[in-house]
Amino acid sequence: MTLRCPYCKGTFTPDAGRKCPHCGKFINLPPHLRPDEKPLRVSRREHVSRLEEHRRETLTPTFQFGRKPSTLLVALGVLVIVGGLLLVRVSARFGKTQRRSTLGMVAVNAVETLTTATRIFAKECGRIPTEKEGFIVLLSNPGIEGWDGPYITLIKPDPWEQPYRYTVTNGIATIASCGPDQAPGTDDDIIATTEE
Numbered sequence: 001m002t003l004r005c006p007y008c009k010g011t012f013t014p015d016a017g018r019k020c021p022h023c024g025k026f027i028n029l030p031p032h033l034r035p036d037e038k039p040l041r042v043s044r045r046e047h048v049s050r051l052e053e054h055r056r057e058t059l060t061p062t063f064q065f066g067r068k069p070s071t072l073l074v075a076l077g078v079l080v081i082v083g084g085l086l087l088v089r090v091s092a093r094f095g096k097t098q099r100r101s102t103l104g105m106v107a108v109n110a111v112e113t114l115t116t117a118t119r120i121f122a123k124e125c126g127r128i129p130t131e132k133e134g135f136i137v138l139l140s141n142p143g144i145e146g147w148d149g150p151y152i153t154l155i156k157p158d159p160w161e162q163p164y165r166y167t168v169t170n171g172i173a174t175i176a177s178c179g180p181d182q183a184p185g186t187d188d189d190i191i192a193t194t195e196e
Helices: 044-059 071-125
Strands: 165-169 172-177 190-193
Touching: 071 172, 071 190
Parallel strands: none
Antiparallel strands: 165 172, 172 190
16 A cells, blocks of 8 residues: 655655655554554553644644645635725725714814914913904914914815804804804814813
8 A cells, every 4th residue: 555645745655654755744644554553452541642642743733834835825815815805895885984084183173273373362462363353363463462473374274175163252262163064053063162
């Protein structure tokens, strides 16, 4: 009877042992083909030790790099490809939500910046800008005593292409973005006041 090595495909007889004479790798032979096995009665301790040795041989990887591509590398490659496809699909699905969230954060940051600039203007000039002056006095000095700006460098519309709103009520300035629906006074408005 001849056996074929699963690694190098070389043939050999069972009396050559558990090691392939061509590639030198250990081969897990069934017990009845092992030349050093005693198929008849063995003690329980010997049986357990053989089972333990057989388990170690089965669980120990015997591949070598540089030979044929191993199954592990092929499996990792397939996992990477499938994972990439899933990532593309998930990102396409949640891309719109992420964009809305990012635009909201841009508007929040801009409102906070305008509020901070208005507070600094109020401390230095002794008053907040009037509604008529708006954000322009944060950019250039119209002749106000104590002005030490510019407090901001640029005024851009909000992410939804609407101007930021500036109102004054009882000496408190309110700065707002109308939000995604672009309508003032709704739940999605982004609002900050100069009140501390």
